[in-house]
Amino acid sequence: MSKLTDFTVTSAEKDDFYGFHRVAPSQTIHRTLTLITGNESVYEYTLGTGWDISTMAYSTSYYIGFNDSNPLNTTFSTDGTKMFVMGNADKHVDEYTLTTAFDVSTASWRTHKDVSAQDDNPRSVRFNPTGTKMYVVGRDGVPSAGIAASNINEYALTTAWDITTATYTDLFSCLAQDTAISDMQFNADGTLLLVLGDTGNDVNEYDLATAYDVSTATFVDSFSIGAQETSPAGLGFNTDGTRMFIAGTDGDDVIQYPLVTGFDVSTTQALTHEVGLTNAPSAPTMNPRGLTFNADGTKLYVLGTAGTLMIDGGVDELPYSHVARSQNTMTFLEGNTYVFDVSQSALVGHSLKFSTTVDGTHKAGGTEYVTGVSSSGSPGTPGATTTIIVPSKTPSTDPGSAVDKLYYYNGGHPSQGGEIFTPEWKGNLQITYTNGLDDIDTRYKTKHQEDIFEDSVLWKRGLDFTVVNGNLTIEMG
Known part of the structure; x- marks a missing residue:
């Protein structure tokens, strides 16, 4: 440690102070x-074999809690350069841009779309393949406006995948089949609509007379998943509809079912895989709220809270x-x-x-x-x-x-x-500068230096400090 010698405080800053401090002993x-709960993120997994969740391994994640405290589902544009999240707390669809397609670690928030006029409790967002139509799964409707519960709300986009250009057009009520719907998917050509129901714990299938027009839907059949999951939150299919995937908050897992006929839920067979997402290092999500895949099924995205x-x-x-x-x-x-x-x-x-x-x-x-x-x-x-x-x-x-x-x-x-x-070592006696605003600065300016001293004495600039035989003398003028 350097020896303390005579000096004068000559700081040019107005109202600056200097002082001496004694470091607290080791304790x-x-x-x-x-x-605790929290850490709302989109978790990305890689699948060693496309559309086979038994081969999934955790890859990366992207925190989205800054934009909504209760996000419930996610989806991507066809080319993977945009990600959309259903924000339940703010009743917004949030849009993100990805610099690398389908890599959530490269996402950045761009804008949002308010959907509160159509539903008080929006649960999921989906699109048609061209991005010119957006669909919001609404659970509660808007009772004050006379809108009943359990609706698929449809919006038209004048610019593909740009939610700021979305305009509400129509809805389809699923209330006769389920009072608390969670998610939805279309088949490859938009002539079938599949809706996940939380009350009945089932997947309901509808025919569409006009592709991707939910107002033309007619109920066909349903498949119960209650034996495996009583709180289903997310629904997915592979490209040809021969595999169905459910994310559930009761089992905190993702479940995979085979279908004999693509997108025909009446042909659903017994589950083939069930992957738990709790207390497993390779699968960090503890409470899944939704799921989606990339185009070829080699990536799975689970929106959830990992604590x-x-x-x-x-x-x-x-x-x-x-x-x-x-x-x-x-x-x-x-x-x-x-x-x-x-x-x-x-x-x-x-x-x-x-x-x-x-x-x-x-x-x-x-x-x-x-x-x-x-x-x-x-x-x-x-x-x-x-x-x-x-x-x-x-x-x-x-x-x-x-x-x-x-x-x-x-x-x-x-x-x-x-x-x-971990603030730097101060020695037993160290001269320290402060601007009087609780902003302490010492020799190493990149460190955070607050609250590291047990005792402090400060003097204003302009005073003379003299050391005589080891004694500190302050010239008060």
């Missing part, structure tokens, strides 16, 4: 980790904000020991991990940080803990920390963790 800090981690009830240590939120930001002080209570029963199948990169081993090239980390018991069981001892840097005049910024993450599931700031 043991106890914190509590919980798993998210929260520390100490969401108290955020992000400098200057201190808001309460999930995946909240932490500050780890060098030399301190942090003991996390991971006994919440919801944490069974999960694990608290640390890394120097975002989302740790879930990202390409990411590794787990294990220095000073230990565990006791299994997460989700009484008394279970995870402990990390943050190393201290050897005293030096050089800026920096013993360990750079860390990230905490869920070892079993991606996209659930947050950041940990």
